Amino acid sequence: VFKDTELEDITVKYNQKLTKPEDPIKEGYIFTGWIEVLSPNNIYNFDTLVTKDLTLEPTFIEITEFVVSFENVEKENLIVNKGNKLPVLEDPVKEDFVFGGWYTDSEFNNLYDFEKVLTNHVTLYAKWNEITFNVTLISHDNDILDIVIVKSGEDLTTLKSYERAGYNFIDWYTDGDLAVKARLTKPVLEDMYLYAKWEIRNDIVYTINHYLFSIADDEYLIDETVKKEGTPGETVYAEIKEYSGLMSEYPEYLGVIKADGSLVINIRYVEFNGDVKYHLNGGNFTYPTREAMSLDFLVDYNAFSGTSTTLVELAGFGNWSPLNMHLMLFNETYRTKWMWMIDYLGQVGSTTNKGACKLLKTASSIEAFTSNSDNNKYAVEYEVRGFILGIKYTKNASWMSSDYSVYETGNGFWNLFVAQNEDTNYTTDGSDLNLIEDVYKEGFLFKGWYYDSDLTIRAISSVNRGCDLYAKWEADNPLTEISVLNPVSNLDKLSEYQLDLGFLPQNAFSKEVKYSSSDETVLLVSKTGLITAVNSGVAVITIKSASSDVSTSLTINVPVVSNIVLDVSSEYNGVLKVGEEFSFIINKTGIYENENVTFVSTNLDVLTVSELGVVKGVSEGNALVNILAGNNAFMSINVCVKNLSETTDIDKLLKLLVDANQPVVDKINASLYFDNFSAYQQYYDATYGSVNLFLFDDLNLDRTTYAVTPKVGTNTGGLMSSVEFITVHDTANLSGGLAGHGNYWLTATSSIHFTVGDFGVIGNLPEEYIGYHAGDGTSATFAWTDTTVQSNGKAPVIDISADGYFTFNGTKSSVKAPTGNGGKILDSSYFTSLKPTWKIGENNNYFIGTTYFTTSQVSRGVIANHGGNNNSIGMEMCVNTT
Incomplete structure (x- = not known):
């Protein structure tokens, strides 16, 4: 057993020697030998034969001084006392080398830490780094070819040259201008840059193949191959051979010589064709300017009418003749x-006029043109005037033209003119055909004819074979810059701001611009550059040239308006019944967005109000609800609470009046007068606002003076099957007044039941007859359809499912909704403001009236109720403006 070590116990055969193990290590001590535990005073002799179990223990002597020795440097050893650190050593010096630090290993992996307290002898290895310099090699295009590392004092005589396809390497230079040749024998003592100089070759080979069609092989085969030489990057034209009865597939063949010699030009020869086609690319052979076209029209107009009208006089024509x-x-x-x-x-004509212009093109005679509608002549007259004058003709508001002062609309006709009026096809039998040089495009300079649509291969002065020729145009004094002279970055909501523009050059051919807004819910911009901030947010106004790609833009922020807006839920009509509830709806913006709003009832015996603004009637009476933002009161609302038992006639009457009250009135009907779509594109809510649904006024009804006699097929479709709607028209002639419009109905082929005006109501067509007024035709039959959805006794929320069926309160019905253009499934945003008509049937299911999709009055299209002619009472409204 080896005591106090990590050595494993070993077994020795009886009367054999114990093999001496490796000396154990103890930091800060020197090993002196093994002693037997039972004989601690003697060092164990490993030559002794083992005859019993042994326990050996290592012995050590403590080191009090440590020796620091050095390698790779001439330096004497240092002695450091135990418990001390080795002092930081001065960096040694070696010629042509830089000292790289002291390491504890010869591989220089472990840097010595001078903060470490010595616990043993240590050998430090000095690391030396050779002094080198970077020589950066630069190519002809300032790209780095290589970075060569050179030892200090060495030269560059072994520096290799570099290849560049299509060039011969000349030498290295010390400057980018290649003026000073480098001395490669000079020792390198610093970082440096060298620039390669090449000389272009003029012997790069390219190939021209001439192909003829082989009937036997049914394919094109090479008839002759020609090799040519040139310099890289050079554009070369292939010489076309002459074959009897044949011509090259294209008039010209060219290519750019590639440095690697890979350019191949293939020429195929086909049967001769002499058809020459001119492509004018927006130009024409007849009119130098748009005004020249307008003046030519006036020449013909004056010849026809026996007049001498000028453009100025045409602009002065009256709005009727x-x-x-x-x-x-x-x-x-x-x-x-x-x-x-x-x-x-x-x-491109206006919505009101283009139909008449189309009819003018297709009608076989004047009679066919005017019999369709006597108004067609007005529509054509004013559209032609607007076009010839290059303006939006507005003298007659009923037939306003498109705006031909807009560059695209006013000049978009040239291709159509060329297609119908210009001779652009010519033929040659192989003899020279001189190219037409009198070619016009207003605002542009003619730069010649080209064989390809990319305008790269130019035709000179004549052609002797069939080909396509494309006109090249260069803008004459084009607009190069648009600037906003009064830029703005912030606008208050509902404010307006007129942009002022600058142009370079100031006398540019066309300075017409188009304005657009990236978000019209934030900013609107007119065609004259008037910006209207309609809502808070950020939007970009872009100003782009109408005739080129030049543009500029500015980003405008409309800060959120600080406000607190109060609304009430739809069930509240100004009187709260005992036991019923309604809610205050709060909208906070700007600095109030995070403000805490509280509600306080001044009389809890009459009504209560919750933290969320839910008001509940407790008993009859009046009470104020004070509404506070933070600690400040900003509004008080008086609420009347009534207990309507409906047991007495007076209570029933009061309930009727209460239910008919509308406390919030927010309605609008608007038309844009100077809009191409003024007759159709209206922004409206189809109901009229009133604080009460009842009109307390005398009914001054005249059923005799302007009554018409019903004539089936003339002014009526016959007796009405049922009355389902009241159709109110607000489109009467404002100048005639009630009497004038009453007289109108006496002779008109259209008809209506009542006309409401400034002094009363007149009855025109008896109510039991179908009127000709609603616009959906007498063939539209109204019907009620069971939706199979059970009602809840209240007005339903109607929508459209993803697969195109009406839904009632979220439940899919059996009735398929109308689809839009191309069968597109629509959503509830296509409903008119009146929404589909509905009722609750005797089986307690919801029923829906006939609906259809129409674009006749809203260009996007709407889902409207059908049956206005056959099943509605029509009312016309008019006033006497005098």
């Missing part, structure tokens, strides 16, 4: 020439 543009455009002398214009206006 003369009306003869449609007549001119049916005259064969001018119809063919200007058919492109008729076609274009049918595509």
Whole structure:
């Protein structure tokens, strides 16, 4: 047994020697030998034969001084007393080397720690690093080819050269301008940069293959291969061979010589074709400017009408006469020439006018054109005027034109003009065909004809074979910069700000710009640059050239308005019944967003109010609810509580009036007067606001003066099967007043039941007859359809399921909702503000009226109730504006 060591016990045969183990180590001590525990005064002799069990114990002598020796450096040993640290040593010096530190191993893996207290002898190894310098080798394009590490004092005579495809290496230079050649025999004593100089080769080979079609092999085969030489990067043109009855597939063949010699130009020869096609790329052969086109139209117009009208005089024409543009455009002398214009206006004309322009193109005669609608002549007249003048024609608000001052709309016709009026196809029999040089595109300079649409291979002055020719244009004095002269970064909500723009150059061809907002719920911007901050948030206003890609933008923040807005839940109508509840709805913004709002009833015997703003009627009476933001009262609401037993007539009457009351009135009907969609694109709520659903006024009804006689097929569709709707129109002529509109119905082919005006109500068509007024036609039959959804006795929440069925209070019905364009399944955002009509049937199920999808008055489309003509009483409203 080896006591006080990590040595394992061993077994020795009787009368054999014990093998001496390795000397044990104890830090700070020297091992002196093994002693037998039973004989502690004698060092054990390992030559002794073992005849019994032994326990050996190591003995040590404590070291009080440690020797520090050194390797890789001439330095005397140091003696350090036990318990002390080795003092930090001065760095030794060695020529052409830099001292790298003291290590405890010869492999220099363990750096010596001078903060360590010595507990044993130690040998320190000095590490030496050779002094080297970086020589950075730079290529022709300032890329680093390599970084060579050179020992101090060595030279660069062994520095290799580097290859560059298509070039011969010349030498190394010390400057980027390649003016000072490097001395590679000079010793390197610092970091340095060397620049490679190459000389381009002019013997790089490229290949030209001439292919002919082989009937026997049914493929193109090489007829001849030609090798040429040139310099890398050089653009070379292949010489085209002449074969009888053939021509090269393309008029020109070119390529760029590659440094590795891999350029191959393949030329195929095909049967001769002499068809030449011009592609004008927005230009034309006839009119240098848009104004020239307009003046040419006036020449024809004056010849037709026997007048001498100028553009200024055309702009001064009245809003009703003369009306003869449609007549001119049916005259064969001018119809063919200007058919492109008729076609274009049918595509881009205003909503009110484009239909008439399309009809002008397809109608076989003037009679066919005017018999469709007498209004067609107005629509064509004003659309043509707007187009020729390059403006938005607004003199007659009923037939306003598109805005042709907008560059895209005013100049988008050129390709259509070329397609219908210009001869762009020519033929050559192989002789030279001179290229047309009189080519126009307003605001651009003609830069020649090219064989490819990428405009890389130019045709010179003539061609003798079939090909496509593409016009190249270069902007003449183009707009290069748009700047905002009065930039803004913050706008208050509901404020307006007019942008002021600057342009470079100031006399640029077109300075027309388009404005857009990244978020129109935050910022709106008009076509003149008037910004309106409509809500809080951040949006980007972009100003882009109408004729190029030049643009600029500015980011504008609309801070949140600090406010507390109070609303009430829908069940409250101004009177609270005993035992019933309603809720205050609080919307906090800005600095009030985190403000604590509390509610306090001034009379708990009349009503209570919870922390969440739920008000409950306790007994009859009046009480104030004080609403506090933090510790400050900002509003008090008077609440009337009534106990309506409905047992007496007066209580029943009071309940009727209470239920008809509407405490919150928030309705709007608006049309944008100067909008292409003014007749259709309205922003409205289809109900009229009132504090009470009852009108306490005298009914001044005249059923005789303006009554019409029902005539089936003329002003009525016959007797009405049932009355399901009241259809209110607010589109009457404002200038005529009630009497004027009453007279209108006496001779009109449309009809309505009542007209409401400034001094009373007149009855026109008897109520039992179908009127011609609602716009959905007499073929639309109204019907009630059982949804199979049981009612809860209240107004339902109607929606549309993901697979396109109406839902009532979240329950899917058996009735499929109308789909949008292309069969698109819609959602409830497509409902009109009146929503689908419904009722509760005798079986207590919800029933839904007939609905349909229509885009006739809202371009996005809506799901509307069907049956306005056949099943509604029509009312027209008008006022006398004088």
